[in-house]
Amino acid sequence: MATTCIPLIFAKLLVSVLADTEEPACKLKELIKTDERAQRNGYPTESHFVTTPDGYILNVYRIPYSQNVEYRNVNRPAILLQHGLFSNSDCWLSGGPGNALAYLLADAGFDVWLGNARGNIYSRNNTVISLKNPKFWRFDWHEIGTIDLPTMIDYILDKTGEEKIHYAGHSQGTTAYFVMMSERKEYNDKIKSAHMLAPCAFFEHATSTVFKILRPLVGKPGGMWNQVLGNMEFLPLNRFINRLSDTACGLEPSMQFLCKDMWLLFAGDGYKNTNLTALQELLETHPGGASSNQGIHYVQLSGHNAGRFCQMDYGEKKNNKLYGQPTPPEYNLENIMAPTYLYSSNNDGLCNPKDVDTLASKAIHLAGHYHVPDPTFNHLDFIVAKHMREMVNDPVIENILKHENSL
Numbered sequence: 001m002a003t004t005c006i007p008l009i010f011a012k013l014l015v016s017v018l019a020d021t022e023e024p025a026c027k028l029k030e031l032i033k034t035d036e037r038a039q040r041n042g043y044p045t046e047s048h049f050v051t052t053p054d055g056y057i058l059n060v061y062r063i064p065y066s067q068n069v070e071y072r073n074v075n076r077p078a079i080l081l082q083h084g085l086f087s088n089s090d091c092w093l094s095g096g097p098g099n100a101l102a103y104l105l106a107d108a109g110f111d112v113w114l115g116n117a118r119g120n121i122y123s124r125n126n127t128v129i130s131l132k133n134p135k136f137w138r139f140d141w142h143e144i145g146t147i148d149l150p151t152m153i154d155y156i157l158d159k160t161g162e163e164k165i166h167y168a169g170h171s172q173g174t175t176a177y178f179v180m181m182s183e184r185k186e187y188n189d190k191i192k193s194a195h196m197l198a199p200c201a202f203f204e205h206a207t208s209t210v211f212k213i214l215r216p217l218v219g220k221p222g223g224m225w226n227q228v229l230g231n232m233e234f235l236p237l238n239r240f241i242n243r244l245s246d247t248a249c250g251l252e253p254s255m256q257f258l259c260k261d262m263w264l265l266f267a268g269d270g271y272k273n274t275n276l277t278a279l280q281e282l283l284e285t286h287p288g289g290a291s292s293n294q295g296i297h298y299v300q301l302s303g304h305n306a307g308r309f310c311q312m313d314y315g316e317k318k319n320n321k322l323y324g325q326p327t328p329p330e331y332n333l334e335n336i337m338a339p340t341y342l343y344s345s346n347n348d349g350l351c352n353p354k355d356v357d358t359l360a361s362k363a364i365h366l367a368g369h370y371h372v373p374d375p376t377f378n379h380l381d382f383i384v385a386k387h388m389r390e391m392v393n394d395p396v397i398e399n400i401l402k403h404e405n406s407l
Helices: 005-011 013-018 033-039 101-107 141-160 172-183 185-190 209-218 224-229 238-252 257-267 276-284 292-302 315-325 353-362 388-402
Strands: 046-051 055-063 078-082 111-114 165-170 190-198 339-342 368-371
Touching: 033 046, 046 141, 055 101, 055 141, 078 101, 078 141, 078 172, 101 111, 101 388, 111 141, 141 165, 141 172, 141 185, 141 292, 165 172, 172 185, 172 190, 185 190, 190 388, 209 224, 209 292, 209 315, 224 292, 339 353, 339 388, 368 388
Parallel strands: 078 111, 078 165, 165 190, 190 339, 339 368
Antiparallel strands: 046 055, 055 111
């Protein structure tokens, strides 16, 4: 797309946002899904659909082996990778072969499964509730942890014949894991090892600008904005916005703020480590949609419930009705018994090092806590840093191999 096309894009941005049927002024990239993305890099990929007990249809992708391994028709240890808030399975591929965790695990001999939580770009169907019904969005990461993750894990175990799998999550993918292990302790017996990248549970010291903006609005339960903003889709996929930001960051240096600033508003200060090629690929399908409740729940943990890792707070009256107590119950992190590792960074604006230390003090059975040695490494760098293989992914695989005797 020529540089002269940029003004035309912005001129039609508002129209495209309000009416997604409007064709953009210039031809933009086509949407490439997870399986197509991996296949273009030479990795065989399968698409699976998993239905939760409450009817959500989750699209789970699988890379059964790497084209770089010698023996392909053998059983391989399975691992589930789970994305963060507003993200999807593509995040594990955006760094490309030789750098992204999904490809590295496949090359190392693993059967790699890429999960998608309810409500994101790949999991927008329910067997009984319409996507347009507000009830579709009546969930947050509590349901992702207590329902979605267990459903995906059981499906993978059934398909592979394995008794246990490995797990790795980024950001909300760690929160959901902590919820699952706290609320459904039986899943400790189904995890060989678990790896928490940018672990998120406590937010008392979060410095992200997003928290500062939203905390006065929804940080305390029962307010008008909690009612107005609850149970709705938040940051949904919009083909025009996704194509706009993706295309601009790859073609026009003066517009690369579309790649950087929007995401680093959430992630933390500095772009020193950002691989713009990886970020451009990530923006093709990000933000991928979520329930507003997921964000509200996080903001509560940085506001009214700062210092607590607890369920959604609805105010004293509704809490008494739902939970039998005036305050929402805390998740019991001592229930985490499976070998679980934390991977944290010093420059994380969402999951501050002090809050990660609080998490480590509560989850008393952790297998290890790895600190990224680069002091500039931020929340998003776990997915798009130039040197994330050396900083994070190689240590993750090394720890996984400690618990895998069949390779």
